[in-house]
Amino acid sequence: MDVPAKTWAWLTDGANWSGEGGAWHRLGEHLYVSGVALALACAVALPVAFWLGHTGRGGALAVNISNVGRAVPVFAVLALFMVTPLRGAGYVPTIIALVLFAVPPLLTNAYVGMREVDRSVVEAARGMGMSGGQLFVRVELPLAYPMAMTGLRSAAVQVVATATIAAMVGQGGLGRIITAGFNTYDTPQVVAGALLVAGLALLVEAALVAVDRMVSPLRRAV
């Protein structure tokens, strides 16, 4: 088997990186849909999770939504979008699917983080005369931060993976390099595409870990 050598040759051939179906363009598509979807998912999930966590309501919903998210196959949801008129709407079906699968980890983790804030700390803050808003910003949010960040990392990993599967229904993104390789029985291209996707996923995870270390409100305490 000379797959590794041919894969290396594919990756180092400039022709595979340029143009409409080239790796740079696919990477751009991948990052664009992932970024938009993650931002939308955060905008939807985090306020809801923080509000539910602050008031202590809707716990069953917030926890069960992530179990539902696990049971629904990404591929099935994307395929369902592709047999509706949405298929003609460019990146929209992919972005909707990405948001749907990024919301559960964000919502559940941020909610659990809020609820796991020590009740005695909350009581003490109230006893010191903090208002609901102050309590939220200065006590609950910093203490819920680690769990919320864990949720953000799982959501980001989920989004990158889902954007890859979008290629199976003919949508753009790095996965297209893999599916194109499958269609032409070009194993080195399949492996090269897979390496790019895996590399991107690991890079995103590592970047978020680094960001977490830099901005964590609890870092001085450690």
Added chain:
Amino acid sequence: MAGPDCLVTNDWICGEYLRSRSQELVDATAQHVQITAASVAIGLAVAFPLALLARGRPRFAAPVLGLTTVLYTIPSLAMFSLLLPLFGLSAALVVTGLVLYSLTILVRNTVAGLEAVPAETREAARGMGYGPARMLWEVELPLALPAVMAGLRIATVSTVALTTVGSIVGRGGLGNLIEDALPSFFKAQVLTASVLCVLLAVAADLLLLGVQRLLTPWTRIRTRQAGNREAR
């Protein structure tokens, strides 16, 4: 949705589709169940020794947990594709990929379950003359079972969903039906296969919940305590 016309009009719900393609649906579901069951069974068989290793030799704990977490980060399509040169287009490829995914949650929950066994329980067992093997089998494992089963349920539900991606190599169970239906925009087939997939995940979850209740009759009395320990 009435009558055979629904195949012509391409309705979402089509009784005629269910009738005329029932064999195809049964075969795809059977393949889905086989791939999922094989993956989870092998995953459990691999995760258990890894968890014992991580617990017994603290030096190995960080690498084992780190490696399984890295594997979990790799998107499924890439995972299956990376295994292509090793396995070719086969069910073994899909099963291997799914086993690698299930390891993350199974190893982590097994380690957490074993570590949550109270030290005084272990002391008491040792004082009664239990050796390491008997202690593991008769004391630690039963107490870790709720955490292990919780991990098994999450891994199984995820595996049912991920199996659909195996259709990239033609071994995706119900995912194959979804992929076949895409070029012709065959709505009834996409929807039926998707719904069956979710039902399969729910059924597997309930089945494992039943097994857990049978295996751990004592937790029905002390559910609250066990739940607290699992959550750690």
